[in-house]
Amino acid sequence: MDYELLKAEVENMITDKRYKHSLGVVESAIKLAERYGCDLKKTMIAAILHDCAKSFSREQMMDVLQKNGLKIDEVTYFETQLMHGVVGSILAKEKFGVDDEQILSAIRYHTTGKKNMTLLEKIIYLSDFIEPGRRYPGVDKLRKLAMKDLDEAMIQAFDNTIKYVVSLDSVLHPDTIEARNYLIMERGKTNLDYNSKELAKKIKEWVEEKNGFDVEIIDVSELTPMTDFFVIASGSSTINVKAIAEYVDEMASKDGINAISNEGRQGGRWILIDFNSVVVHVFLEEERQFYDLERLWSDGKKL
């Protein structure tokens, strides 16, 4: 399985545009593999081969499937676009002699994703979305996110796909839904594993390290199903408010906890970071007094 040979073969099988795209996928996949520690050779082979069946007609693909005695599910049967993943993995094995199951699976599932994906499967799926030739609103953000947090980027990519497919009035593959559900539930677990009270206390420390003041932790777990604790804090200027919020986000990330949202309100005079079990509000003093969350949530216990 020589990468250069495979590359030359693929060049003859697909259009120039598709070939360029495949080289782009290789480029992005290498970056992700280096970032997350995935086998480079496997990554490059899976990336260059992922669309090898893309130029096949529906009939040709059905033919390959039939010859290999492979039955496909009804959604894949209905949506020709989904077929080239499965067919590509057969070609990789039969035509190119790839016998590595991880590579074959990454090719197979690059069209739909699936529950509990391997690192290589995620890298190929995502690289298909963010390769340098892709141009769509939000692609740069997704590229950055992919280097920061692979699973969050996967969720974003699934969200984009699902929205797009719905906008086309087409069918969603159940594997895509399962893939997304799985990641969302895994994300929830990470946040739950971390005792929310401990997290709230740590956040207080982080805020104070950045000169935030009047930090209050309020236990709202009895009052709302949405979260367990509010951490409310003040910063001395909009710059300070932003610096505090960025620092909290960064420190939490280092602990493997990712905010599910982070929004600046009132022109950055109030920043809300939602960690699911803990929600952080960083205010400018004036805004804090105006919105007076402490009074609104005065039935909550202060820690």
Ligand SMILES: [Fe+2]
């Ligand atoms: Fe593809």
Ligand SMILES: [Fe+2]
């Ligand atoms: Fe592709």
